[in-house]
Amino acid sequence: MEESLQSVSHRMAKPFDFAKHWFAAKGWKPFAFQKEVWAAVKQGQSGLLHASTGAGKTYALWFAALNRFAVTRPPATGKRKAQAEPLTVLWITPMRALAADTARALEAPLTALQIPWSVGLRTGDTSSSERARQTRRQPTALVTTPESLTLMLARADSETSLAHLRMVIVDEWHELIGNKRGVQLQLALARLRRWHPELMVWGISATLGNQSHALDVLVPQGGGINVRGQTAKELKVDTLLPPTAERFPWAGHIGLKMLPHVVAEVDSSSSCLVFTNTRAQSEMWYQALLEARPDWAGLIALHHGSLSRETRDWVERALKEGQLKAVVCTSSLDLGVDFLPVERVLQIGSAKGVARLMQRAGRSGHAPGRPSRVTLVPTHSLELVEAAAAQDAIAQRRIEARESPYKPLDVLVQHLVSMALGGGFIPDALLAEVRSAWAYRDLTEADWAWALGFVRHGGLSLTAYPDYRRVEPDEHGVWRVPDARLARRHRMSVGTIVSDASIQLKFWSKGGGGKHLGSVEEGFIARLKPGDGFLFAGRLLELVRVENMTAYVRRSTAKKAAVPRWNGGRMPLSNELAHAVVERFDAAAHGHYDGPEMQAVQPLLQTQLRWSGLPTRDHLLAEALKSREGWHLFLYPFAGRQVHLGLASLLAWRVSQQQPVTFSIAVNDYGLELLSATEVNWPVLLNEVLLSPTDLLTDVVASLNAGELALRRFREIARIAGLVFAGYPGAPKSTRQVQASSGLFFEVFKQYDPQNLLLTQAGEEVLRDELDIRRLEQTLRHLAELKLDLHMIERPTPLAFPLLVERMRESMSSEKLSERIARMVRDLEKVADNRKR
Template sequence: MGTSPDYAKRWFTVRGWKPFAFQKQVWAAVKQGQSGLLHASTGAGKTYAVWFAALNRFARPAPTAETPRKRKPPAEPLTLLWITPMRALAADTARALQTPLADLQIDWSVGLRTGDTSSSERARQSRRLPTTLITTPESLTLLLARADAQTALATLRMVVVDEWHELLGNKRGVQLQLALARLRRWHPQLIVWGVSATLGNQSHAQEVLIPQGGGISVQGQISKTLHVDTLLPAHIERFPWAGHIGLKMLPQVVAEIESCASSLVFTNTRAQAEIWYQALLDARPDWAGIIALHHSSLSRDTRDWVEQALKDGLLKAVVCTSSLDLGVDFLPVERVLQIGSAKGVARLMQRAGRSGHAPGRASRVTLVPTHSLELIEAAAAQDAVAQRRLEPRLSPERPLDVLVQHLVSMALGGGFLSEDLYEEVRGAWAYRHLSLAQWAWALAFVRHGGLSLTAYPDYRRAEPDDQGVWRVPDARLARRHRMSIGTIVSDASIQLKFWSKGGGGKQLGSVEEAFIARLKPGDGFLFAGRLLELVRVENMTAYVKRSTAKKAAIPRWNGGRMPLSSELAHAVIMRFSAAAQGEFSGPEMQALRPLLSVQQRWSGLPTEHSLLAETLKSREGWHLFLFPFAGRQVHQGLASLLAWRVSQRQPLTFSISINDYGLELLSATEVDWSVQLNPALFDSAHLLADVLASLNAGELALRRFREIARIAGLVFAGYPGAPKSTRQVQASSGLFFEVFKQYDADNLLLAQAGEEVLREELDVNRLEQTLARIQRSRIDLHAVKRPTPLSFPLLVERMRESMSSEKLADRIRRMVSDLEKTAETGKA
C-alpha cells in the first residue's frame, strides 16, 4: 500500500489533542490488517479510534497544492460498513464521522441506510453506495438480499460494529453474525472491529464477533471518573412497597435539576417517564419549553427534535428511558438522575456515561429511590460500580427461526448452493455446532413448510433449480419476505394521530394495542406529555384530540419489569450481610437502619451464607416468605417449582407472589414449613421436567412461538398501509402452534419455543445456580407474628392483582399504620 497518511496525527495536532494509548493501538492494528474488539468507557474516544484507523489505512491522500483539483472527483466507492444497533444513533454517528473528512479534504462520502431512510435516498444508493455506509443489522440483511449484493459490496474492506454489547445477547446480533459470515466469504481479508463500553465477558464478545480467531482485544486505559450518589428521602418508610413511582421525591428532584445546566432523568419504563415529565411540568410550569420527554414510542420527528435541542444546550432536562442509553453524544449534559433502581450495573454505568461525555470529564449519576428498600440497592450499586462487576451477555445458540429467515434472504440475494451456505453459516458463532440434520430440516422448512404445510403454496419460499441453486420462485413471496426481514418483534403497537376531519392529522407515536383496546371513545390518557382523549380507532390507528379531563389513564407498555441482575443481587446480599454484623457504612445504610432494625427484631436479615425464610398465619391462610435475592424471573420459576413439589407430597393449592428480593407462597390449609424446607425441596435433579410440570408451560411456549413464527416467516404481519391486527397475528401463530403439536411434533421451532421459555423467561441456568446456593446455605426460618419490612412488599404485590388501585391504597395505609404503631412499641 505504500506509506499511508497519518490523518489522525494531523487532525489531532490541529486541535491540540493528544491521542490515548488505546487509540494508537487500534490505529496500528488496523494498519496491519488485524480485526479486534475495543472496550473503553463511554465518552473516552472510541469512535475516533476506529474511524481514523479506517481513514489511515484506506483513504487516499488529498491532492497537493502542485496538483490542484480541476473539479471535485466522485467519492471513493464503498469501503466501510458501520453497524449501529439503533436508528437513533445513525444520524449522530454520521455527523461525528463527517467532521474530519471536510477538514482533511478526504474524498469519502458518508450515508445512512436504516428504516428511516427515504425512498429517494435508497434509490441513489442502489446506483452507488457511499464510501461509508451507516446501517442496522436489518438493513444490512436487506442489502444482502439484493440479487446484485456481491457486486454492490465488492469494494468493502472493513466493518465496524458499534455498541456491540447491545447486539451480542439477542437475535439481532445473531442476524448480524450471519451477515458477517457472508461478507467474510466474499472478502476473506475483511477487517472487523467491535466497539463496546459495558461488558462483563469481553473474551466471549470477541469470540462471537470474530469466530475464526486472530482478532485482538484493546482495552481503553482511560480511568473514567464515575460519581454515584443517592438522593435520600426526608422520611424512611419502614414498610415499603413498590409501585408508587417515588413522586414523594419530586421536590428534591426539582432542586437537583435546578442546580445544574442540563440533566437527563432516566426512568425504567415509558409509563414512568410520562408520569415524571407531567409531574415536573406541574411543579415548575415555567420550565415548559426547556424540559422534554424522550422514549421509543414517540414519533421520530419528536425524538429528533429533543436530541438536537439537547445537543445545542437548549434543554434544562429530558425525562427519558433506555431510548437515550446508547452512544448519542450530548456534551452539554452535566449529570444524570436515575429514578428507581437501574437493576443492573452495566445499565447504570451506561446511563451515567451520558453525562460528562468527553475524554477526561467526570460522569455523575444520582440514584432516586422509589421506595425505602431501593436504598440498599443504591448502596450495593455503588459497591458493584467501584469493583466494575459488569453483567456478562451471552449470544443465543442456534436460533432456527433466524436461520430460516436467513435462508430465504440468501435465496433472494443471488441464490445459494446448499453445501456452500452450510459451511458459511457454520462460520457464525451461534451456528458453529449446527448439525446436518438440523440443516436439512431448515432447508425442508423453507422448501415446503415442513411435514404439515406441504400442501400450501405460500410456504414454498425457496427451492433449488436445475443447477442446484436455491432461489425464491415467486415474486409475490419475495416481496413479502423483504417486508418481513428483521428479527425485532416490537410490542404490538397502534399508531396515535390527532383527529382531523379531512384526515392526515399529526402523528404522535405509538402505544400498545392492548392498552387502546381497554379504552372507549371519550376516555382520557396521558401521552407525550399531553392529556389526550380517544376519538376513534380505525385501521390500526387511534385518533385522539386534546382533553380537559383531570383524570387520565397511563399507557402501559410491555417489558417494564427488568429483573435484578446477578451482579447487583450479590452486592445487595453483601450489604445485608454487613448489616447483620452491625456494619452500616454510607449514608444510604445509615438512613435504612431503622427499617433493618425492625426487620432484625421481628425476624432476621438475609446473609451471604443463609436463606431467610418467614412463616406467618393470617386471616388469609398460611404464608411462606423466602428471600433468595435472585431476581423476579428466577423467583417466578422457583415459586412455581416449590409449590408443585410440596403439592406432590400433600394436596395443596398455593397463591404466589414475587418480586426481585423474594417470593410468597400462600395456602388456605396449614403447611409445616419446618419439615417441608429440606434439601430435597431445593434439589436440582429433574429440574427441567419439574419446572415445566409446575408452570403453564404450554401458554408460555405459545407466547414465545408467536415471535418465532414471525421471524421464521410463518406469519405475515401485512402490507404497508394494511397491517394485520395483533389479534389476527396471534390467532395465526396459535393455529400453527396447535397444528405442529398435533401433526408435526418433531418440528424444531416447537422445541426452540420451549428452550427459549426456559432460557429467557425463567432463566433456568440462574435458577439452577440459585438452588445450588440455597443447598449450601443454612435455612434461617422465623415464625413471625406480623408482616416484616421485607415480606410486606410481597403481600402488596399479591393484593394488587385482585384490588382496584383506590381500595389497595386504602388497605395499605391501614396496614402500614398498624405495623408502624407496633414497631414504635419496640415489640419483637
C-alpha cells in the same frame, strides 16, 4: 488550523497518518488504547475495543480505518468535487437514532483533512429516494443497522455492491450480542467474510463483563485482539436521600414523593437527563415536573421509543444544541455519541443492572477526561440498599456478562430466504458459511436438512400450501425465491424485533391527516372507550375513535387519565447487583451501616432484624406466617424476578406432590411468597430435598403451564421464521389476527408435525429466557451451600411487605389497593413504634 490541515492534504495520493494531524490540530493527545487500535488495524487484525463511555472509542476505530484505507489527494479543480471512494467501511449501530449521530461524528474530519470519502446512512428511516441514490453509488462509509445490512445482502447484486468492502465496525456490541439481532448480524458477517476473507471486523463496547466471549462471537475464527482502555473514567454515583425512609416500603408508587428534591436538582444544573425504567414512568414524571414548574414549558422534554420519529429527532437536536434544561427519558437515550451539554444524569428508581447504570452515567461528561455523574432517586426505601450496592459494584467494576443465543432456527430460516434473494445459494456452500457463525457452530446435518425442507415446502404439515414454498432449487442447483410476491413479503418482514401490534396515535381532524403523535400497544387502546382520557407525550388526550389500527385523539381537560402500559417494562435485578445487595445486608446484620444510604435505611433494617433476620452471605432467610388469609412462606434468594417465578412454581408443585394444597404466588427481585388456604408445615417441608436441583427440568415443566408459555413464545418465533405475515404498510394485521394465525400453526404442528424444530425452540426459549433455567439451577446449587435461617413471624416484616402488595395488586383496583396499603402500614408502624421485638 484549517490552513495547516489543507497544506497537509496537498500531497500525492498515498497512505497518511490522518490521526496524528487531526489530533495535533485539535490539541489532543491520543490515548494508549487508541494507538493500539491504530497499530492493530494497520497490521490487518480484527478485535474488540472495550473502554469507558466518552473515552474516544469512535475516533479510535474511525481513524484506524482512515489511516489504513484513505489517501490524500490534491483538491479537485473546477466545480466538480473529487469522486468519493467506493464502499469501504460498514459501521453497524443497534439504534436508528445513534446512526445519525454517528454519521455526523464520522463526517467531521473528512472535510478538514480533505479526504475524498463520503458517509451515508441506511436505516429503516432512510427515504426511498436516498436508498435509490445509494444503489446508484454507495458512500465510502455506510452507517447502518443489522436489519438494513441483511436487506442489502438480500439484493441480487449484493456481492458486486460490496466488492470493495474492507472493514466492519460494530458499535455498542453489548447491545447486540445477547439477542437475536446479534445472531442476525453474525450470519451477515459470515457472508461478508466468505466474500472477503481478509475482512477486518471490530466491536466497540463500554459495558461488557465477559469480553473474551464477546470477542469469540464477533471474531469466531480466532486471532482477534482484545484492546482495553487503560484510562478508567471517573464515575461519580450518589443518592438523593428522602427526608424519611419508610420502614414498610412497596414497589409501584413511582417515588413521586421525591418530586420536590428532583425539581431542586434539575433547577441547580444547566442540563440533565432524567432516566426512568419504563415509558409509563417517563410520562408520569414529565407531567409531574411540568405541574411543579410550569415555567419550564419548552425547556424540558420527553423522549421514549413510542414517540414519533419527528419528536425524538427534535429532542435530540435541541439537547445537543443546549436548548433544553432537562429531558425525561427511557433507554431510548442510553446510547449516543455526543451529548456534551448534559451536565447531570438522574436515575429514577433502581437501574437493576451495573452495566445499564454505567451506560446512563456516561451520558454526562461525555468526552475524554471529563467525569461522569449519576444521582440515584429511590422510589422506595429498599432501593437505598440497592443504591449503596450499585456504588460498590461500579467501584469494583462487576459488570454483567452478555451471552449469544445458541442456534435459533427461526433466525436461520429467515436468513435462508434472504440469501436465496441475494443471488441464490448452493446448500453445501451455505452450510459451511453458516457454521462459521458462532451461534451455529454446532449446527447438525439434521438441523440443516430440516431448515432447507422448511423453506422449500413448509415442513411435513404445510406442503400443500403455496405460500410456504418460499425457496426452490433451479436447474443449476441454486436455491432461489421464485415468487415475486413472496419475495416482497419477506423483505418487509426481515428482522428479529417482534413486539405486540401497535396502534398509531393521531390528532383528530375532520379533513383527515392529523398530526402523528406516536404509538401505543393495541391492548391499551382496546380497554378505552371514546371519551376516556389518557396521558401520552406529556399531553392529556381523549380518545375520539379507532379506525384501521389508528387511534384518533384530541386534547382533553379531564382531571383523571390512564397511563399507557408498554410491554417489557419490568427489568430483573442482575446477578452482579444482587450479590452486592446481599453483601450490604450482610454488613447490616453485623452492625455496619456504612454510607448515607445505609444510615438512612437503618430503621427499616433494624425493624427487620428485631422481627426476623437479614439475608447474609452464608444464610438463606425464610419467614413463615399464619394470617387470616392462610399460611405464608416468604423466601429471599435474591436471584431476580424471573428466577423467583420459576422457583416459586417449582416449590409449590413439589409440595403439592406431598399433600393436597393450592398456592397463590407473588415474586419480586428479592424473593417470593407462597400462600395457601390450608396449613403447610414449612419447618419440616422446607429442606434440601425441596430445594434440590435434581430433576429440575422435569419438575419445572410440570409445575408451570408450559404449553401456554410455549405458545406465547412461538408467536415471536412464527413471525421471525416467516410463518406469519404482519401485513402491508397502511394495512397491518391486528394483534388478534397475528396471534390467531400463530396459534393455529402451533396446534397444527403439535398434532401433525410434533418433531417440528420450531416447537422445540419455543420450549427451549421459555426455559432459557422466560424462566432462566440455567440461573435457576445455579441459584438452587447456591442455596444448597447456605444455612437455612427460618423465622416464625407474627406479622409481615419490611422485606415481606412488598411481596404482599405484589400479590394484592393482581386482584385489587388501584384505589382499593392504596387504601388497603395505607391501613396495613399504619398498623405495622404502630407495632414497630410500641413493641421492640
